[in-house]
Structures are given as structure tokens and as C-alpha cells.
Amino acid sequence: MDPETRRQALRIAARLAMPLSLWGCATTVAPPTPESPASPATADAGSIPPGQPVVSPPAPSARCTAPADPEHPTEAEARCCREQLASIIPDGGREVPSEVLGCCRTVATWLDQNARGTFGEGWPQRNTCCRALEWQGSLTCTPWGPPVPPSLEGERVTSRPVLPLDLREEAARLAPSVPRLPALRRMAVATWRGRMVNEYESAEVFEALAETLAQAGFARSVVDEVRGFSEEERRHGVLCGAVVTALGGEARAPGTARPSFPLHPDVEPLEAVLRNVLSVCCMSETVAVSLIAAEREEMPEGELRALLTGIWSDEVGHARFGWRLVTDLVPTLDEAARARLGLWLRVAFAHLETHELAHLPLDARPPEAGRALGLCRGDHARALFFDTVTEVIVPALEAVGLPARDAWTRRRALPLAA
Ligand SMILES: [Fe+2]
Numbered sequence: 001m002d003p004e005t006r007r008q009a010l011r012i013a014a015r016l017a018m019p020l021s022l023w024g025c026a027t028t029v030a031p032p033t034p035e036s037p038a039s040p041a042t043a044d045a046g047s048i049p050p051g052q053p054v055v056s057p058p059a060p061s062a063r064c065t066a067p068a069d070p071e072h073p074t075e076a077e078a079r080c081c082r083e084q085l086a087s088i089i090p091d092g093g094r095e096v097p098s099e100v101l102g103c104c105r106t107v108a109t110w111l112d113q114n115a116r117g118t119f120g121e122g123w124p125q126r127n128t129c130c131r132a133l134e135w136q137g138s139l140t141c142t143p144w145g146p147p148v149p150p151s152l153e154g155e156r157v158t159s160r161p162v163l164p165l166d167l168r169e170e171a172a173r174l175a176p177s178v179p180r181l182p183a184l185r186r187m188a189v190a191t192w193r194g195r196m197v198n199e200y201e202s203a204e205v206f207e208a209l210a211e212t213l214a215q216a217g218f219a220r221s222v223v224d225e226v227r228g229f230s231e232e233e234r235r236h237g238v239l240c241g242a243v244v245t246a247l248g249g250e251a252r253a254p255g256t257a258r259p260s261f262p263l264h265p266d267v268e269p270l271e272a273v274l275r276n277v278l279s280v281c282c283m284s285e286t287v288a289v290s291l292i293a294a295e296r297e298e299m300p301e302g303e304l305r306a307l308l309t310g311i312w313s314d315e316v317g318h319a320r321f322g323w324r325l326v327t328d329l330v331p332t333l334d335e336a337a338r339a340r341l342g343l344w345l346r347v348a349f350a351h352l353e354t355h356e357l358a359h360l361p362l363d364a365r366p367p368e369a370g371r372a373l374g375l376c377r378g379d380h381a382r383a384l385f386f387d388t389v390t391e392v393i394v395p396a397l398e399a400v401g402l403p404a405r406d407a408w409t410r411r412r413a414l415p416l417a418a
């Protein structure tokens with residue numbers, strides 16, 4: 001990422017989070033290619049030197065059967081493969097036995113379509129497998145639509161029916177023109193499909209947020225504004241699906257189990273609302289604004305850039321809403337409530353970091369041409385994520401009176417110790 005692009009993205013995010021400044025943003029990750037090999041300076045400990053083979057002779061115990069539908073493996077098929085890979089390839093291992101390369105593909109394909117599923121955020125063999133697959137059809141970088149905020153009680157999986165997402169009809173009507181880059185087509189389809197799912201699902205996050213705002217007694221106009229965000233996220237899902245269709249893919253994905261929206265019964269309704277607004281708008285959406293700003297900056301003019309700009313401007317509104325609310329309301333809280341929010345921020349920061357890094361594969365290095373399709377480098381996107389947190393989000397939260405710096409330093413998943 002060009003340093004000026006990074007600075008521009010941070011400037012935009014900062015203006016968003018700092019109401020007093022003048023207001024004038026799966027990201028995607030992609031595969032290393034022969035044109036852009038992993039450099040020794042940036043490769044992680046498990047990276048493979050260029051030219052070294054990554055597929056070794058057959059393993060003795062390849063036991064999972066090939067999926068009945070290779071394009072849509074089932075969770076059971078993916079689980080079998082994941083367990084088999086874990087038993088054969090040590091964490092940080094460099095070689096994929098040829099017998100289990102198909103299993104790498106099964107798990108990667110399943111994760112592409114079910115990134116929020118039950119084991120999507122912890123696959124130790126991911127980098128090893130994705131290198132062996134040359135990152136084709138592998139999990140891509142899609143940290144856009146805000147996830148369900150964390151709960152101090154831990155996330156709970158809903159019991160409601162999990163329905164598949166099918167946006168083919170709506171997406172086909174839009175037909176945006178996208179660059180023809182056949183070598184990057186599969187990766188681009190996976191990227192935009194992942195975004196389609198994230199964006200569409202985040203509509204439910206805003207619906208639930210609007211409901212909690214209503215129950216906490218916020219004005220109708222405020223509740224309606226957030227309901228409008230929900231509609232925008234649904235439209236973003238269709239727009240991303242339209243890109244999938246334009247790339248020659250299918251704008252559909254299997255249903256995924258999702259955590260229920262936290263109500264935070266341990267605190268008063270206003271404080272509960274602030275927890276969720278901090279997580280959804282001030283954290284996730286501000287990071288999305290920054291990442292999309294950088295992606296947009298690097299994308300050439302055209303219909304895809306215009307489509308991205310439309311999504312980006314809505315995300316700006318989602319983040320600004322949160323900063324406005326937090327700036328107005330946090331100062332009205334007593335010291336005890338601000339301290340409780342500070343403790344909760346530790347969990348929220350840990351949740352944010354886990355979510356973002358899971359969607360920003362470190363080794364993903366698409367060729368320069370990938371910028372035209374919204375494909376970016378995972379290491380660059382991660383750096384921008386951390387900069388956005390430490391240079392924008394933390395200072396802005398400190399400015400409204402929350403101990404965000406301490407919370408970021410002491411971020412941790414539950415159980416939370418005071
Ligand atoms: Fe969105």
C-alpha cells in the first residue's frame with residue numbers, strides 16, 4: 001500500500017471519529033503469485049522460500065471422502081478434512097502431502113462460503129494449505145459488515161433456522177461492468193461473495209441495534225436512522241452479489257449460524273446501547289471506512305469504483321452515527337459507568353482484533369492488477385487496521401472520557417478480570 005494511500009485512509013477515518021475536525025472509510029486478500037513472491041522481510045515464520053515445493057508425497061492416512069459437490073462442501077465434509085489436516089500437518093508446517101491437498105481445498109471452499117461458521121476463525125493449517133492451493137478459492141479478506149457485538153456472557157448461537165442466502169435474481173438486474181482478469185477471477189468471486197454475505201448479514205445487526213435503541217427510549221428519528229442503515233446493508237449485499245454475478249459467479253451462499261445480538265442485562269439500557277454502538281459503529285464501521293478508503297484509493301476509475309464509492313459513503317454514515325451518539329452521551333455517564341464501559345472495551349477490542357485478523361490473511365499478496373478488482377495485500381490491510389485502532393479509534397474514545405488506551409493494551413477475551 002502506498003504510504004500516501006495509508007495516510008489518506010487514516011485522515012478520513014480520523015475526521016469521522018473527531019467531530020470537531022473539518023469533515024470535508026476483504027478488504028480482500030489475495031494470493032501470492034510468481035509476479036509478487038513473499039519477500040523475506042515480510043514473510044511470516046511459516047512461509048516457504050520461493051521455489052521450494054509445498055506438496056509432498058502422499059500421506060499414509062488420507063481418509064475423508066471427496067465432497068459430493070466440490071463447489072459446495074458440507075460442514076461435515078469440511079470438519080473431517082480439517083481434523084485430518086490437523087493430524088497430518090503440524091502447526092506452522094510447510095508441506096501438504098498430495099493426498100490431502102483436496103482436503104485443503106474442501107476446508108478453504110467451505111470457509112469461503114461460511115466464514116462466520118463454527119470453526120472459521122481458527123484453522124492452523126490455513127497458510128500452509130492456501131500456499132499449496134496458490135490461494136485459489138481460499139478464504140479471502142472480507143472484514144466489512146459489522147459482526148454481532150460481543151457479550152460479557154459470551155456469544156450464544158441462535159436457535160432460529162439458518163437459511164441459505166440467494167441474491168441471484170436481485171443481483172442479476174444490476175450487471176455492473178467489471179475488469180476482465182481471468183487469472184484473478186476465482187479469487188475475486190470468493191472475495192465479493194464473502195462481502196455479499198457479511199454485508200447482507202449485517203443488516204440484522206442494525207435491525208437489532210434499532211430495536212434496542214427503541215427499547216431504551218431513543219427518539220423515533222434516531223431509531224429510524226438505524227433502521228435505514230439496515231436497508232443500506234441489505235443493498236450493499238445485493239451490490240456485492242452483483243459483482244459476483246458480473247465476474248461469472250453465483251450470488252448465493254449457504255446459511256450460517258450466527259450469535260444472537262447481546263442485550264447486556266447486567267447494565268442499564270443506555271449503557272447497553274452504548275456498548276453495542278461502540279462495537280458496531282465506532283469500531284467495526286470505522287475500520288471498514290478506513291480499509292475501503294484505501295481500497296478505493298488504489299482502484300482505477302470505472303463502474304466497480306463507483307459501486308465501491310456508494311458502499312463506502314454509506315459506511316461513513318454508519319460510523320459517524322456512532323461517534324455522534326458516543327460524543328453526546330458518554331460525557332453524561334457517571335464515573336462508575338465510564339469505568340464499566342472501559343472494562344467492556346477490553347472485550348470489544350479483543351473481539352474486533354479476532355474478527356478483523358481472521359478476515360485479513362497475512363500472506364495474501366495479489367498482483368498489482370488485483371487492485372482493479374478490489375483485491376489487496378493482507379499484511380498492508382492488517383497494518384492499516386492496527387493504525388486505525390491506535391491512531392484514530394483509541395484517541396477518539398479517550399477524548400470522550402473512556403479509558404480506551406488501557407483497554408486496548410489490556411484487551412482480552414472472556415473471562416474478564418477487573
Ligand atoms: Fe455495508
Ligand SMILES: [Fe+2]
Binds near residue numbers: 145146233285318
Ligand atoms: Fe455499514
